[in-house]
Amino acid sequence: MSDALLEAIEVSFAYDPRGPAVVDDVSLAVARGAIVGLIGPNGSGKTTLLRLLSGTLTPARGAVRLGTAPMGSLSRRELARRIAVVPQETHSAFDFSALEIVMMGRYPHLGAFELEGADDLAIARDALAVTGTRALESRQFTTLSGGEKQRVVIASALAQAAEILLLDEPTASLDLGFQLDVTSLLARLNRDRGVTMVVSTHDLNLAASLCTTLVLLKTGRVIAAGPPREVLTRDHVRALYGVDADMEIHSRTGRLMVVPLGRAL
Amino acid sequence: MAIVVCTLAPLVGTTAISLSRAFDRTIAFADNVDAQVFFVARLPRVLAAVLVGGAFAVAGVVFQAFLRNPLASPDTLGVSSGATLGAVVVITFHLDTAFGGMSALPVASFAGSAGALGVVYLMSVARRRGTSSTVLLLGGVALSAFLGALNRLVQVIGDYTDVFRSMRWMMGSLDVGSYRDIVVPLVPMILALAAIATLPRVLDLVSLGEPAAESRGVDVRKAERVALVSASLLTGSAVSIGGPVPFVGIIVPHIVRLIVGADHRLVLPAALLFGGSFLVLCDLLARTAFGPAGMPVGAVTALIGGPFFLWLLFRKFR
Numbered sequence: 176m177s178d179a180l181l182e183a184i185e186v187s188f189a190y191d192p193r194g195p196a197v198v199d200d201v202s203l204a205v206a207r208g209a210i211v212g213l214i215g216p217n218g219s220g221k222t223t224l225l226r227l228l229s230g231t232l233t234p235a236r237g238a239v240r241l242g243t244a245p246m247g248s249l250s251r252r253e254l255a256r257r258i259a260v261v262p263q264e265t266h267s268a269f270d271f272s273a274l275e276i277v278m279m280g281r282y283p284h285l286g287a288f289e290l291e292g293a294d295d296l297a298i299a300r301d302a303l304a305v306t307g308t309r310a311l312e313s314r315q316f317t318t319l320s321g322g323e324k325q326r327v328v329i330a331s332a333l334a335q336a337a338e339i340l341l342l343d344e345p346t347a348s349l350d351l352g353f354q355l356d357v358t359s360l361l362a363r364l365n366r367d368r369g370v371t372m373v374v375s376t377h378d379l380n381l382a383a384s385l386c387t388t389l390v391l392l393k394t395g396r397v398i399a400a401g402p403p404r405e406v407l408t409r410d411h412v413r414a415l416y417g418v419d420a421d422m423e424i425h426s427r428t429g430r431l432m433v434v435p436l437g438r439a440l
Numbered sequence: 441m442a443i444v445v446c447t448l449a450p451l452v453g454t455t456a457i458s459l460s461r462a463f464d465r466t467i468a469f470a471d472n473v474d475a476q477v478f479f480v481a482r483l484p485r486v487l488a489a490v491l492v493g494g495a496f497a498v499a500g501v502v503f504q505a506f507l508r509n510p511l512a513s514p515d516t517l518g519v520s521s522g523a524t525l526g527a528v529v530v531i532t533f534h535l536d537t538a539f540g541g542m543s544a545l546p547v548a549s550f551a552g553s554a555g556a557l558g559v560v561y562l563m564s565v566a567r568r569r570g571t572s573s574t575v576l577l578l579g580g581v582a583l584s585a586f587l588g589a590l591n592r593l594v595q596v597i598g599d600y601t602d603v604f605r606s607m608r609w610m611m612g613s614l615d616v617g618s619y620r621d622i623v624v625p626l627v628p629m630i631l632a633l634a635a636i637a638t639l640p641r642v643l644d645l646v647s648l649g650e651p652a653a654e655s656r657g658v659d660v661r662k663a664e665r666v667a668l669v670s671a672s673l674l675t676g677s678a679v680s681i682g683g684p685v686p687f688v689g690i691i692v693p694h695i696v697r698l699i700v701g702a703d704h705r706l707v708l709p710a711a712l713l714f715g716g717s718f719l720v721l722c723d724l725l726a727r728t729a730f731g732p733a734g735m736p737v738g739a740v741t742a743l744i745g746g747p748f749f750l751w752l753l754f755r756k757f758r
């Protein structure tokens with residue numbers, strides 16, 4: 176496990192110190208180049224675990240390590256240069272253009288009074304191009320559709336030029352077309368740029384096709400972890416969601432499909 | 441590089457316009473009236489207007505960005521009321537000379553503004569891990585009403601002349617007597633502006649939400665302390681000069697954003713300059729348009745600001 180790029184070791188966290196742990200004794204290792212999927216019902220601690228992995232929250236017990244360095248030893252800026260985060264939803268209070276939003280990804284690379292240079296602009300434009308949002312660059316962020324916003328925010332995270340990307344339900348509010356766009360974008364970023372990812376999602380089929388490893392969370396605890404085909408089992412789906420489901424290999428794509436049948440009795 | 445130049449250009453435009461407007465006015469006065477009147481009577485007042493207007497506007501920008509809420513301003517957060525209470529107490533109980541002859545007004549109004557913000561802030565962090573902007577705003581509105589009542593209570597206790605003084609002052613008046621009235625609050629203002637000058641990019645990021653800012657390397661807690669303390673300092677200093685001039689802190693940031701966009705590196709300096717020139721113009725109207733007795737500038741900003749703001753909202757959300 177020591178070759179992991181990002182690693183949580185027996186991590187626990189509670190928002191209310193006297194309340195129940197939201198993340199309970201979780202260990203997970205993210206290898207370089209992996210796409211790790213976090214799967215679990217609402218309130219299972221996926222978002223909290225992502226925030227612990229990004230260093231935004233500090234665990235009550237256990238440790239998070241980035242390479243060999245404990246999270247606590249790195250400044251927010253250093254962290255931001257290595258880990259970028261795409262939150263579930265992004266709302267802008269003011270009328271920033273898409274390009275301005277993407278340029279904000281350059282923040283951890285700039286000094287306090289340093290202006291963005293031509294390199295930064297080139298990186299931002301490249302990020303827009305990769306996410307297929309180049310044409311939107313001068314549009315107001317607030318006027319974009321959900322799928323366009325999500326891709327611009329991913330572009331902003333790319334402009335951060337971090338080796339690790341943490342995404343919280345990146346396809347949750349998107350229609351089928353945009354879901355496919357974002358999924359194939361993530362796969363491409365991983366393949367072509369070697370970006371390591373941790374993705375939380377409710378979409379089991381997406382998780383099965385995109386992720387190299389799945390971590391199944393229930394009430395803050397890991398109930399299983401491993402390659403999708405090994406852990407996406409009937410028993411696990413029932414344990415997680417209380418749903419009976421069939422697993423099939425789709426004949427044309429060869430992908431694992433989870434077909435929900437109904438509430439488990 | 442082109443984008444930086446392109447975005448800087450409108451700033452230069454607005455500042456040049458507002459600056460020249462401000463200077464035209466003073467030059468016209470210098471031409472009409474003799475130099476003594478210009479430097480002794482008019483200039484301190486114009487300078488006071490620039491400082492007060494600029495300070496309220498910048499404080500408004502900072503509050504709006506940190507609370508991610510277009511309604512945030514020194515007025516709506518109770519910060520102005522707090523500063524006013526501090527000042528009214530000083531006026532009513534004749535504490536003006538408490539600090540070895542130096543006016544206690546700026547100190548009291550800063551204490552008031554910081555106290556008010558402190559109460560609202562503590563209330564919102566006590567319940568959860570971060571700062572909830574809704575709680576801050578609602579708390580500010582409630583606190584404003586409460587402090588307003590305290591203000592009136594203090595006035596009831598005071599005698600007629602004091603009440604007249606504090607009433608007049610509460611309506612916002614830039615009738616400063618000398619340069620000294622400006623210089624004392626200028627020190628904390630410059631400190632606060634210097635602190636805020638380190639923040640524009642942080643304000644950009646924070647307006648996308650705390651998690652977004654944190655994941656891009658901003659120490660939000662630290663920046664928040666710097667920003668909120670500086671903004672209260674600005675409000676307190678401005679109130680100590682001109683009273684709680686209403687509407688500048690909420691309306692100027694919106695106008696400026698319409699002109700220069702959302703980038704705080706442009707919004708902050710533009711708000712400072714535009715807020716300053718806006719108040720100079722309002723004060724000009726207050727001094728001249730209503731006969732020799734004049735009118736409190738606060739009445740003018742509210743008279744102009746209210747309808748203009750409604751029109752702006754109507755236009756924007758049509």
